[in-house]
Amino acid sequence: MKILISGIGGRMGAEVKKMVLDGYRGATLCSGYDVAPIEAECPTYTSWSDVKETPDCIIDFSHHAGTKALLKYACEKNIPVVLATTGHDETEKGYISEAAKKIPLFHSANMSLGVALLVELAKTAALAMPEADIEIIEKHHTRKLDAPSGTAITLAEGILENLDRKVRWVPGTLLAADGTLTGTTECAADELPVSSIREGEVPGIHSIRYDSEADSITITHDAKSRRGFALGAVLAAEYTAEHQGLLGMNDLFDF
Numbered sequence: 300m301k302i303l304i305s306g307i308g309g310r311m312g313a314e315v316k317k318m319v320l321d322g323y324r325g326a327t328l329c330s331g332y333d334v335a336p337i338e339a340e341c342p343t344y345t346s347w348s349d350v351k352e353t354p355d356c357i358i359d360f361s362h363h364a365g366t367k368a369l370l371k372y373a374c375e376k377n378i379p380v381v382l383a384t385t386g387h388d389e390t391e392k393g394y395i396s397e398a399a400k401k402i403p404l405f406h407s408a409n410m411s412l413g414v415a416l417l418v419e420l421a422k423t424a425a426l427a428m429p430e431a432d433i434e435i436i437e438k439h440h441t442r443k444l445d446a447p448s449g450t451a452i453t454l455a456e457g458i459l460e461n462l463d464r465k466v467r468w469v470p471g472t473l474l475a476a477d478g479t480l481t482g483t484t485e486c487a488a489d490e491l492p493v494s495s496i497r498e499g500e501v502p503g504i505h506s507i508r509y510d511s512e513a514d515s516i517t518i519t520h521d522a523k524s525r526r527g528f529a530l531g532a533v534l535a536a537e538y539t540a541e542h543q544g545l546l547g548m549n550d551l552f553d554f
Contacts, residue, residue: 300326300537303354303378305369306361307331307339311383314529315358316340323533329354334365347372354378356536360528363387370398379403379539381532383410385449399545405538407548408449410531414505415548417520418457421507424518425461431511433458434471438496438504441476446495450505455493458507465491474498 302319306312312333319326320340330352331343344350347368356379359369363386373380382395385408398404409415425433435458437451447455447470455468471492473481486492502522509516522528531548538551 300324300356300540301329301352301354302326302533302536303329303332303350303352303357305332305357305359305365306384307343308333308335308337309360311360311525311528314525315360315532318526318529318533323530324537326533326536332369333361356381356540358532358536359384360532363391366391367394370394370404374398374401377402379405379536381405381410381535381539383407383528383532386445396545403539403543403546405535405546405551407531407535408453409503409528410535410548411503411520411522411527412531412534412552413520413522413527414450414503415531415552417505417507417518418454418548420518421454422457422461424507424509424516425458428509428511428514428516429462429464431509431514431516433462433465433491433510434508435468435491435493436471436496436506436508437493438498438501440500440502441497443497446470446473446497447493448495448503448505450503451493451495454505454507455491458491462491465489467491468493470495 304312304315319328328341330341331339337343358381360383363384435451435454437448459465466489468491469486471494474496476497502525504521506519
């Protein structure tokens with residue numbers, strides 16, 4: 300499979316590049332795209348109109364601001380996309396929905412196989428402990444701009460699907476990179492708090508705590524490195540190239 304990496308100059312782009320160059324699942328590096336010029340082991344571009352190669356799939360780990368241009372190019376060329384960026388606003392989510400009507404589009408806030416399992420465990424625990432107080436806490440490196448993380452929001456939405464007594468998630472405490480503490484974990488009974496911490500070089504830690512009169516249970520996923528996200532992205536690219544519509548981790552693993 301020939302892969303074009305969007306955001307090839309970033310940390311995750313570099314991790315995907317390494318895995319593809321190693322030939323994981325028979326993948327090969329076709330070309331790369333980034334907003335700034337970069338030297339790589341393949342042709343790289345700063346404009347979609349300049350791209351000469353035709354990949355079997357695009358893996359995107361760039362920035363949500365570039366989603367519109369990326370999807371426009373992919374739809375014009377009929378190229379499947381694995382969209383792994385986070386922080387999309389409602390307009391950008393609309394672009395994603397429309398593009399998925401034209402091309403195979405895999406969209407996930409977190410490409411980790413372990414996180415996919417965490418989401419399912421979180422849903423199951425919510426069903427098993429319907430009276431428990433619940434809080435989600437996510438921790439990431441200081442360069443991560445969005446808070447809460449896309450993964451934490453996905454966890455919250457999965458829990459809300461299984462709890463009638465919770466109607467929305469709300470931002471809880473935010474401990475920023477400069478040590479500033481904002482927000483509060485105090486919320487209404489029908490709200491689910493999602494707290495964030497920005498610290499050091501943490502790739503990503505997500506915890507869900509369930510606290511009832513009888514039990515306290517905490518489920519945690521700790522990403523040891525970025526390799527797990529790259530592995531999931533390449534598996535998703537392989538899957539997306541053979542399917543249609545808007546796809547996600549539930550489709551990949553058939554939970």
